[in-house]
Amino acid sequence: MRLNCRAAGLIAVTVASLAPTATAVAASGSSLQGTARAAKGCIAVTATIPVGRAPEGVAADPKAKAIYVADLVDNTVSVISGRTNTVTATIPVANGFPAGVAANPKTNTIYVADSGLNTVSVISGRTNTVTATIPVGRGPTGVAVNPKTNTIYVTHSAGSTVSVISGRTNTVTATIPVGRPAGVVADPKANTIYVTHDNPHGTVSVISGRTNTVTATIHVGRDPIGVAANPKANTTYVTDEASNTVSVISGRTNTVTATIHVGSEPGAVAADPKTNTTYVANAGDDTVSVLAPCPR
Numbered sequence: 001m002r003l004n005c006r007a008a009g010l011i012a013v014t015v016a017s018l019a020p021t022a023t024a025v026a027a028s029g030s031s032l033q034g035t036a037r038a039a040k041g042c043i044a045v046t047a048t049i050p051v052g053r054a055p056e057g058v059a060a061d062p063k064a065k066a067i068y069v070a071d072l073v074d075n076t077v078s079v080i081s082g083r084t085n086t087v088t089a090t091i092p093v094a095n096g097f098p099a100g101v102a103a104n105p106k107t108n109t110i111y112v113a114d115s116g117l118n119t120v121s122v123i124s125g126r127t128n129t130v131t132a133t134i135p136v137g138r139g140p141t142g143v144a145v146n147p148k149t150n151t152i153y154v155t156h157s158a159g160s161t162v163s164v165i166s167g168r169t170n171t172v173t174a175t176i177p178v179g180r181p182a183g184v185v186a187d188p189k190a191n192t193i194y195v196t197h198d199n200p201h202g203t204v205s206v207i208s209g210r211t212n213t214v215t216a217t218i219h220v221g222r223d224p225i226g227v228a229a230n231p232k233a234n235t236t237y238v239t240d241e242a243s244n245t246v247s248v249i250s251g252r253t254n255t256v257t258a259t260i261h262v263g264s265e266p267g268a269v270a271a272d273p274k275t276n277t278t279y280v281a282n283a284g285d286d287t288v289s290v291l292a293p294c295p296r
Contacts, residue, residue: 047085051078057101057143059110064125068110070098077101077112077121079128089128093121100143104150107167111152113140120154120163122170132170136163142181142195146209148188153207155181155195162195164212174212178205182225183238189231190251196224196238204238204247206254216254220247225267226280232273237291239266239280246280246291262289 052071055078059068065082070093077098079089096117103110108125114133120140122132139158145151150167155178162181164174182198191209202224206216221240224247228237234251239262246266248258264284271278280289 049080049085049087051080051087052076052090056099057112059101059103059143061103061105061108061110061125063105064108066103066125068101068103068112068123070101070112072097072099077110077123091123091128091130093123093130094119094133099141100154102143102145102152104145104147104152104167106147107150109167111143111145111154111165113143113154115139115141120152120165134165134170134172136165136172137161137175142184144184144186144193146186146188146191146193149191149209151186151209153184153186153193155184157181157198162193162207176207176212176214178207178214179203181205183227185227185229185236187229187231187234187236187251190234192251194227194229194236194238194249196220196227198223198225198241200242202240202243204236204249218249218254218256220249220256221245221259226269228269228271228278230271230273230276230278233276235271237269237271237278237280239269241265241267244282244284246278246289260291262291263287 051069052074054072055069056072057070067080069078075095077091081088094114096114098112099115100113110123112121120134124131137156137159140154141157142155144153152165154163162176166173179197181195183196186193193207195205197203202220202222204218205214208215221243223242224238225241226239236249238247246260247256250257263282266280266282268281278291
């Protein structure tokens with residue numbers, strides 16, 4: 001996952017315990033600082049962790065209880081322990097401005113997009129070392145992993161393509177032409193990949209993980225950036241930066257079922273399938289919108 005963050009080497013760790021019926025907007029900074037109170041429970045910043053300069057991408061491996069942060073300027077990946085909230089390792093990657101990062105908890109492997117070198121660095125979560133470097137298309141930025149199929153998807157902002165990588169062989173097995181891509185997410189349950197296109201037309205490409213082809217194009221709000229999937233609900237959430245909205249997409253029909261107004265310039269988005277809660281970072285007004293089912 002890639003975040004458009006330029007914090008001064010700080011990562012704020014937020015722990016949520018929101019009831020499934022709660023809906024709230026949390027005041028925060030660019031590092032998701034602040035506290036939001038909902039009907040039951042709260043979401044609050046519990047730690048701020050110094051990392052490398054210009055942290056750009058972040059990914060979590062829940063099985064290993066580790067968080068991986070791509071430090072764009074330092075050309076490193078900071079490894080954070082989810083138990084202690086401290087940096088346990090700093091991994092040098094290629095001098096190619098690491099951007100997007102994604103983790104495969106099933107194989108304990110991390111994938112980092114080296115945006116300046118047109119490569120993807122493969123990191124072993126066991127040894128915290130780079131084990132392979134994979135050539136991909138021009139300007140790799142976003143990364144997503146399907147743990148079920150052990151497949152990695154990389155978006156190329158300069159090449160208007162998505163590279164499909166086999167996690168077993170560490171080779172590109174397909175290149176899928178799309179419009180200018182921004183965010184990418186994989187739904188492992190449906191074996192479907194969603195790619196946002198950062199343009200005023202507001203579209204999302206739906207890719208079949210079985211055939212590696214675009215099967216649908218969904219119209220959303222203007223300048224869609226971030227994207228997150230909730231496999232349990234078969235639902236995908238897209239942040240429409242210029243519209244200040246979130247488009248809710250049904251994975252069953254590939255249509256927008258709801259458009260939710262959030263804060264200013266929404267970008268990064270994350271979904272928690274367990275609580276059916278979605279978190280949206282609004283860069284324009286320094287808030288985080290928390291989306292959850294309405295009370296009955």
